[in-house]
Amino acid sequence: MGGLGLNAMGIEYGTYLLIGGIFGLLLTGLPLAFVTGLVALIFTFGWFGPNALPLITSRVYGFITEYSLVAVPMFVFMASLLDRSGIAKDLFNSMRILAGRLPGGVAVQTLVVAFLLAAMSGIIGGEIVLLGLLALPQMLRLGYDRSIAIGVVCAGGSLGTMIPPSIVLIIYGLIASVSIADTFAAAVTPGTILMLSYVAYVLFRCLRNPELGPPLPERDRLPAKERLVVIATGLFWPVIIIGIVLGTIYGGIASVTEAAAMGVVGVLLAIVVRGEFSPKLLQQSVQHTIDTCGMIIWIGVGAAILVGVYNLMGGNRFVSATILGLDAAPWVIIVVMMVILGVLGLFLDWIGIAMLALPIFVPIIVQLGYDPVWFGVLFAINMQVSFLSPPFGPAAFYLKGVAPKEISLQNIFMALIPFICIQVAVLALIIAFPEVSMWILR
Numbered sequence: 001m002g003g004l005g006l007n008a009m010g011i012e013y014g015t016y017l018l019i020g021g022i023f024g025l026l027l028t029g030l031p032l033a034f035v036t037g038l039v040a041l042i043f044t045f046g047w048f049g050p051n052a053l054p055l056i057t058s059r060v061y062g063f064i065t066e067y068s069l070v071a072v073p074m075f076v077f078m079a080s081l082l083d084r085s086g087i088a089k090d091l092f093n094s095m096r097i098l099a100g101r102l103p104g105g106v107a108v109q110t111l112v113v114a115f116l117l118a119a120m121s122g123i124i125g126g127e128i129v130l131l132g133l134l135a136l137p138q139m140l141r142l143g144y145d146r147s148i149a150i151g152v153v154c155a156g157g158s159l160g161t162m163i164p165p166s167i168v169l170i171i172y173g174l175i176a177s178v179s180i181a182d183t184f185a186a187a188v189t190p191g192t193i194l195m196l197s198y199v200a201y202v203l204f205r206c207l208r209n210p211e212l213g214p215p216l217p218e219r220d221r222l223p224a225k226e227r228l229v230v231i232a233t234g235l236f237w238p239v240i241i242i243g244i245v246l247g248t249i250y251g252g253i254a255s256v257t258e259a260a261a262m263g264v265v266g267v268l269l270a271i272v273v274r275g276e277f278s279p280k281l282l283q284q285s286v287q288h289t290i291d292t293c294g295m296i297i298w299i300g301v302g303a304a305i306l307v308g309v310y311n312l313m314g315g316n317r318f319v320s321a322t323i324l325g326l327d328a329a330p331w332v333i334i335v336v337m338m339v340i341l342g343v344l345g346l347f348l349d350w351i352g353i354a355m356l357a358l359p360i361f362v363p364i365i366v367q368l369g370y371d372p373v374w375f376g377v378l379f380a381i382n383m384q385v386s387f388l389s390p391p392f393g394p395a396a397f398y399l400k401g402v403a404p405k406e407i408s409l410q411n412i413f414m415a416l417i418p419f420i421c422i423q424v425a426v427l428a429l430i431i432a433f434p435e436v437s438m439w440i441l442r
Contacts, residue, residue, distance in 0.1 A: 011313055011314045011317075011318045012318065014313060014315075015310075015315060015318060015319075018039060018043060018306075021039045022035055022036065023347070025038065025039065026348075031298075032299055032302070032348060032352045033298035033299045033301070033302045034298075035302070036299070036302030036305070036352070036355075036356070037302035037306075039306060040056070040306040040308075040309050041056070043306075043309050043313070044056055044305075047309070048309075048312070055308065055312065056305050059305045059309075060304065060305065063301055063304040064297070064301070066174060067257060068170065068180060068256065069300075071170050071259075071260040072170060072171070072293060073289055073293045074257070074261050074263065074264050075165055075167055075263070076289045076292045077264055077285060077286070077289040078120075079121035079126050080284070080286075080289050081264070081267045081268065081271060081281070081285045082120060082126075083129070083130060084281050084284060084285060085271050085274065085276050085281075086274065086276060087267075087270060087271075087274075088134070090233060090237075091116060091117070091234045092109070092110075092113050092135065093230060094230050094232075094234020095109045095113050095231075095234070096230070097227050097230075097231060099215070099216040101215045102203075103203075103206040103207055103210040103212075103214065103215055104203050104206030104212070104213035106135070106139050106144070106216060107139060107144065107149065107202045107206070107213055108202060108203065109135075110131060110139070110152050110153065111152060111156045111195055111199055112199075113156075114127060114131060114156030114195075115156070115159055115163060116238050117130070117131075117160075118160040118163035118166070118191075119163050119164065119165075119242045120238055120241050120242055120263075121160070124157060124158055124160035124167075124395075125157075125398050127156070127157040127160055128154060128395055128399055129398055129399075129401065129402055131153045131157050132157075132398070132401075132403060135152070135153055136150070136153050136399075139213075140404070142216070142217070143214050144213050145205075145211075145212040145213065146411065146415065147411075147418075148202060148205060148206070148213060148415075149415075150399065150403075150411065151415045151418060152202060153399060154388055154395040154396065154412065154415075154419070155395075155416070155419035155422075156195075156198065157395060157398070157399075158387045158388060159191060159194065161381075161383050161384040162194060162377075162380050162381065162384060163187070163188075164185075164187060164188065164249075165184065165245055165249075165259070165263075166187065168350060168380050168383055169187055170256065171296075171351065171354050171355075172354060172358065172376040173256075173376065175354060175355065175358045175359060175362070176362045178373050178376065180256045181249050181250070181256060182441055183373050183377070184246070184249065184250075185250065185440050185441055186373050186376070186377050186437045186438055187376070187377050187437065188440065189437055189439070190377055190381065190426060190430050190436065190437050193426055194422070194423065197425070197426060198419065198422060201418060201419075237270040237274075240270070241266045241267060244262050244263055245262070245263040245266075246259075295351075299349075299351045300351070302355075303352060303356050304355065307355065307356060307360070316360055319364075320360075320363065320364050320367070324364065324367065324368075330369070330370070331431065331432075333368065334365075334375075334378070334431055335431065337361055337365075338378065338382055338427065338431070340357070341353060341357060341379065341383075341386075342382060342385060342386065342389075345382065345385065346386065346390075346391065346392065347392065349394065350386065353383070354383075358379070361375070370434075371434070374430075374434050374437060374438055377437045378427065378430060381423060381426060381427045381430065382427060384423055385424060388419060389416075390413045393413065393416070395416070396409055396412040397409075399412055
């Protein structure tokens with residue numbers, strides 16, 4: 001099939017033109033899904049000719065018929081239901097036992113709640129909004145340092161990229177063709193280390209200077225007799241939901257997709273039993289699920305076409321030869337990949353990065369002799385960094401929507417710097433010592 005002239009320039013200049021076209025069109029304000037689809041069409045017909053349409057349709061069909069993709073709307077729906085129920089609020093109130101007389105206690109409580117919310121839903125933005133409504137006003141009322149309060153909410157809310165059942169890990173497993181359950185298992189330890197690192201940072205700052213995180217006043221503390229009741233009430237449904245989802249996956253009872261569906265049933269049951277169910281709640285949750293998954297599917301379709309066409313052009317061989325041609329140790333190549341992902345994270349959302357970069361990076365990882373499951377953990381941490389990083393870190397914009405008016409975007413981004421440093425340190429730890437994440441699979 002004859003091309004329209006683009007193939008005459010060769011794959012090297014074709015790569016530069018393709019990347020330049022993507023970023024040039026993004027500057028016009030077009031959504032990423034339309035940008036990737038448009039560039040893919042131009043290069044399909046320009047490189048292979050007008051008879052190349054089956055290249056596009058086969059890629060689209062292969063993407064949308066992937067069974068594992070069904071787990072994504074299930075988990076998004078589950079998170080949407082949780083966001084609109086009182087389960088998260090009860091969980092936050094039950095964790096007040098962690099606050100008490102401990103300086104920084106409410107911040108620690110917030111991080112633990114964020115960890116448990118991540119383990120229930122795997123969605124990021126909703127957690128930040130929830131914590132911004134529940135925890136941020138309480139910390140500011142108690143006189144917490146504003147930077148610590150903001151950083152805890154955003155960093156804690158971003159744990160959803162790491163803690164199973166993370167949507168990021170599901171999409172990674174889908175693209176990399178690795179076991180999603182194994183990727184979940186490998187992410188547990190690094191995700192826990194990350195959460196504990198946040199806790200350690202908060203306690204270090206607040207124990208040295210209690211004025212940065214004053215203890216909970218005596219009037220706000222629960223009497224000893226009420227603590228067990230409140231804890232049991234707040235933890236009952238979260239423990240059941242986490243058990244249904246993660247317990248069935250790790251127990252070999254259900255696949256990730258089946259566990260996601262069971263999780264939805266569990267959350268619906270909890271909402272009905274708690275007397276919170278209403279047609280409006282269901283309609284809003286369904287609408288949010290459709291909006292979110294529509295975005296994911298359109299970006300996925302556009303990126304699947306683009307990557308497929310680029311690989312047929314010989315792009316995967318060109319990138320692989322270029323990266324592997326670096327006269328450097330394998331770990332240096334890993335670091336270069338992390339830097340590339342980090343730079344992309346400054347401009348693109350994680351879905352676009354995953355769809356565009358992973359089909360090219362993962363085969364190189366395998367060729368270098370590394371485990372792609374381990375690389376999935378690195379990718380998830382990297383995306384957590386991008387979630388907080390300026391200028392387009394989504395976490396800051398989620399929080400800005402519910403934060404007091406006097407808190408500016410600049411205040412939020414400045415508050416996130418120490419937490420970004422912690423994330424980078426944990427990323428370096430997992431690169432240097434892969435067994436930290438992989439021991440659980442041995």
